[in-house]
Amino acid sequence: MTMLPLGAVFALSLVAYSGGAVASLLSWREAGLARRICCGTALAGAILTGIGGLLALVQETPAAWSVSSGIPLFSYSFTYDALAGFFNLVLAILAIAVSIYSFSYLKEFEGKRNIGVFGFLFHLMLLSLTVVFTAANAFLFLIGWEVLALVAAGLVAFYHEDRASRRAGFLYAVMSHIDGGCLLLGFALLIKVSGSAEFATFHNIAAQMSSGELTAAFLLFFLGFGMKAGIIPFHIWLPAAHPVAPSNVSGLLSGIVIKCGIYGMIRIFLDSFGVVPSWVGLLVLIVGVVSAVLGVLYALMEHDLKRLLAYSSIENVGIIFMGIGAALIFRANGHPLLAGLALIAATFHTLNHAMFKCLLFLGAGSVLHSTGTRNMENMGGLIRPMPVTAFCFLIGAVAISGLPPLNGFVSEWFTYQSLLAGYGATGRLTRILFPLAGSMLALTGALAAACFVKAFAITFLALPRELKQHEVHESPRSMLVGMGFLATACVVLGVGATWVLPLFDGMMNQLLGQRVVGHFITGNGLVLAASTPAGGTVSTAVIGVGLMVLLLPAIFLVKAGAKQFGRKRGPAWDCGLPGLTSQNEYTSTAFSKALRMVFSVLYQPRREIQSVFDISPYFPKEIRFESGIEPTFEKRLYNPLKQLILSWSKRMRAIQAGSIHAYLVYIFITLILLLLFGVRP
Amino acid sequence: MIQVIANSGLQLLVLLLVAPLFSGIIKTLKARLQTRRGPCVFQFYRDLLKLFRKGMVIPETASWIFSGAPYVYFTTAILVGLMIPMTTTYAPFSLFGGVLAVIYLLAFGRFFLALGGLDTGSSFGGLGSSREMTISAIAEPAMMLALFTVALGANSTNLSEMAGAAVSQSWRFLAPSQMLAFAAVFIVLIAETGRIPVDNPATHLELTMIHEAMILEYSGLYLALIEWGASIRQLVLMTLLVNTFFPYGLSSEQTLFAAGMGLCFYFAKVLLLAVFIVLIETTNAKLRLFRVPELLMVAFILGALALISTFLF
Structure with missing residues (x-):
């Protein structure tokens, strides 16, 4: 009984998101119309998601729907339980605010950028988020997860004429695929133990796993979800990607997309694993x-x-x-x-x-x-x-x-x-x-x-x-x-x-x-x-x-007191120095100087001062000042890793001769190996 | 009920009226120890009265944040004062905020005062704000760690419970964890109230100012509110220190007599602490700004030792 309104609301929200995605794409020639569709359907979908989330939080029994797909291990299973409801509610509040905000924000895109494509990606992002939060089948979850990653990468690189945006989009895509890979392996372990990909069969699965399996599964999920959430040391994509996206998208990325990692951890570690x-x-x-x-x-x-x-x-x-x-x-x-x-x-x-x-x-x-x-x-x-x-x-x-x-x-x-x-x-x-x-x-x-x-x-x-x-x-x-x-x-x-x-x-x-x-x-x-x-x-x-x-x-x-003794505006006193200008102000760099000194072990601040002079250093013509802090993680962790991968790829090039005969041999060898693997006792 | 109201009223009055007295006493005692005559102990009241009768000049460069900051600074100080047990183990607002709320409300006041300092655009304001936020950031973990040790001993972060637990074990302050925690909180008290060796309240010299630099542009009533608020904050922190570590005279009853006795004990304890602060101030030189983190690191290590030594008993 209680399932019915929740199901209707959930289905309607999915329809609103997918319909909005298609409609914005179709109306891309009419910028004003595309903008209205983009914000309007997203707002409607978000309100429906919010109602669904609230219903799921309040009602006692979770609502579940499952349609089998005919493909082994895969089914269209959704479970709208309280946990899903909570994350959907968070998503809905943000999506409502962002949709209203975008109504005027997207105006500056008109005539310059394709609002239709933006609306398409934006709706798909909301759709995949709500799928991730409600999916009850490991593969459905992973599909939602991957769609989300691709769409988010597209939105990060939306200002694609800017090199930094493109690079950030690429970095985001790479990191999301690594975390998606970790999750795939993690789920494979769970499926091996439970024999099914339905989340329901994962319940209290930790009790059935050997300690080695549990450790491996935990580490894989921790890596996958942690990377999505942007914890240190897997964080470097986050400060690259979130700032370059359009600001309404940045709000959603930091507000809810990284929370998918949090959701996954709670779902797998607390709901599925049981006691760890x-x-x-x-x-x-x-x-x-x-x-x-x-x-x-x-x-x-x-x-x-x-x-x-x-x-x-x-x-x-x-x-x-x-x-x-x-x-x-x-x-x-x-x-x-x-x-x-x-x-x-x-x-x-x-x-x-x-x-x-x-x-x-x-x-x-x-x-x-x-x-x-x-x-x-x-x-x-x-x-x-x-x-x-x-x-x-x-x-x-x-x-x-x-x-x-x-x-x-x-x-x-x-x-x-x-x-x-x-x-x-x-x-x-x-x-x-x-x-x-x-x-x-x-x-x-x-x-x-x-x-x-x-x-x-x-x-x-x-x-x-x-x-x-x-x-x-x-x-x-x-x-x-x-x-x-x-x-x-x-x-x-x-x-x-x-x-x-x-x-x-x-x-x-x-x-x-x-x-x-x-x-x-x-x-x-x-x-x-x-x-x-x-x-x-x-x-x-x-x-x-x-x-x-x-x-x-x-x-x-x-x-x-002000009435009796007076309250007036005057120039800032500034210790008696007249003529306060903006050059006297503390800047952002100046403000954080004290903390930069205190934590200099971490920051390794460096600065360079070069002065150009003709006669004496006391009369400089020009002073060049440069300061910065050391990006420790990029320098000590990621750059060596990148070098390592590049040098391996260089070596791999030796077997990529470009000769079709060689490739045929590779295929043959692989086939034999696979056959041997398949018929092993 | 009447006694509860009377007690709360008493606490509010002490905060508002007696806090400037302790600021005055510290100043006079310090002067005496340095063989100067020094101002009368009531000088702080005269200064406040004078400021209350002056007009205000608001810098043209400032926005409403500048005018709003003194209110926030002042009201948070009073609200915090009402959360800390003063004369009995009961505090009017202790149910509504424990030690965590106290620390974060003080941070709330500091947050706005730092904004006020930056709002004028003068470099002194920015300098003061930057230094104040830096020092408080390093002081906070030490303060929390030490207070956690006390809270863990009392099994509560509620200040009434903490004071009550201290009363019931009257020799507890001799436990190593309590003594180490006391030392840590004392160092933080020095830093938070802007006293030597961290900051010098008497200076208006560019290189050494912290708190004074932030409030340089304030005048008249706003300045009065800030100065008054600062002295209340100082009394609040001193109260927190004496009543969680040395709860002598704190009665767990809510009678007028108990409150009166408690008040006498309370004044004696705070006076003693003031003398201690004066001794530290006169026997030390002000530290260079970048030496202060080392001092606060000492406080942090003391706090960590306090925590570890809870295993001893």
Whole structure:
């Protein structure tokens, strides 16, 4: 009974996406029409996906449909359970915001780019995302995964006349195929054990696997999903690909596409594997810590606004991994309640990061749309021509820095509480590691605050640097509405966390076999609690109201004082130096200088100063200054790897003689080998 | 109920009215120790009153962020103050935010003040903001690690629970983990309140300023709010330190008498801590900016040792 509306909604959303894809492609000659179709059908599909997600989260029994295909191991099986519902809901919120935003954003494409193709790829991306989240057959899942990778690579390289975009698209395609390959091998192992490719037969499969198989399967899935999620050291594609895509796509890429990795980990490790040994969780936790700290440290050094946001995605994926790792460890140690706490931390942060990161990317897109540059060093003072964009970006910046009462704080609070709980609930080694991971989370949080002070202040505050103020304008209304929608979501998910949390209960029940959310809400439904050995309480609602209440008398006091004693505008004092210009301002590079010095071991900063002079060095005619940091991973890990692969390929060239006779011999030998393999005893 | 309200009112009053006194006491004691006469202990109140009666000049280059920052800085300081147990183990807002909310709310105030510093476009503001965010970023893990150690001992991150646990084991502060954690938090306190050897509150010299550089462009009422907020933040951190590590005189009852006794004990403890801070300030020279991370690294290692030594008992 309950399956029917969900099925209808799901089918309709698939129809909307595929219909939209075809319709936008067909209408490519009429740019305006293509734009309207592209945004309209995507919006409709997203709303349907959202309704479906909510239904699946609320209702008890999962809905499942299966159509056999006649091909062995492959079937069109979909399961719309609470976990699928949750990720579909996240997708839907972002897709709604992005569709509204794109309505005016795509206008600048008219006459310059093919909106029909864009709409086609955009719809296919949404379609493949929802297929990935609902597929219940390993091969259907992989098809969705591969389509998603191809479409996303196409969107990354959408500005294909730009060399950097093409390279990023290529890198993205290569990395996605490597991760797809890992997943294929991983699923092959599971299919070997269970004899079927249906997800339903994978349930509690870890119990049937030998420890060698389990280790191999875990590592393959961890590599595959981790690469998709962009954890360090498999992250290098992420800061290359996300910034060069059109900004509305960047928002979806960082908001939900990398979350496919998170979804896969939860689906396979928690839903399918059941209980796994605790070293698995420990590895996930440690990788999460490393990604979080290094991600934010690299983000701090960026002065390209969108690259900064991309690096910060790596940081947040690290925080999510900490939660998943903790959940796996607790499960291995037999603490379902604590596992629930950690899992809520991870899933809530997935939701929150999707909201504020998409918001920030849309904000950066709005800035890029209006100024034509991603380089923060050229910006400054944008809060005056673009007040609404600035306000939305500020909300995103506060939320991503984990400051109360917004949503980033709630999920970081849960992460801290679950890490603290690990002290009393695990073995001796992990006992120490948990609070240490907590302190690294504190470092991450504080560095993220520094990073977003920089991102907001250098972009929006003080005097304009290179840009002419009158040429910069606020973005059109639909872009502002899209951003405002996500900014509201950030506030609601933060202040209203206790009201949102019950939505997670169905998913927790599915994954852990018990309802846990009731333990985490007390105080008349106003207070979040970690009802664990290292318990604690917090109420973002009360903090929000408290700040407002305390603000009133302060504002009143200042207003009254200003009335009596005067409040006027004047030139900045600047220690008495007259004539403040934008050249006096702190730049993005200057702001992060102190941290560059403190963490110089990691960054290996270098700088070169060359001065050209005629008579004496005291009268230089020209000074050339260059500074940069060392891209450690590219230099020490990927470049040697690339060299290795190239040198192997060179050697392989010896057997590629180009003679058809040689190839016939190869085919013959291969055939014999395969026959031998086939008839082996 | 009445007692709860009375207690909360008392706590609010102490925060608002007594915080400047401790700033004054530290200043005067420091001067005396350096054989200067120094200002009267009430000088800070006079400064605040003076600032409250001055007009404000807002730099032409600044936006509404500049004007908004002092409010955020001030209100977060008070809200945090209401979350920390002061005279009894009970704190008015302790249910609504534990030690994590305290640290993140303080960061919230700092976030906006740093934005305010950058908003004017003057290089001093940017300098101050950059340094403040750097130092707080390195101080945060040390602070968290040390406070985690205490929280793990009390099995809660709720500050009332933490204070209560400390009261019930009155000699607990002698445990190695507690002493190491105390040392770590003390170093962070020095850094967060901008005192020597990390920052010099008395200087207005370009090379050494941190906090003062951020607020250089503020004047009149806004400056008053920031100065007042800063002194409240200082008292809040001192309260956090004395009441989680030395909970003497904290009663778990909610009576007026207990609150009165608690208040006397509280003042004595904070005064003692102030004397300790003054001693550190006068016997040390200010560190070079890039030496500060080393000091904070010491705090982090102390915190880690504190955590490991919980295995001893």
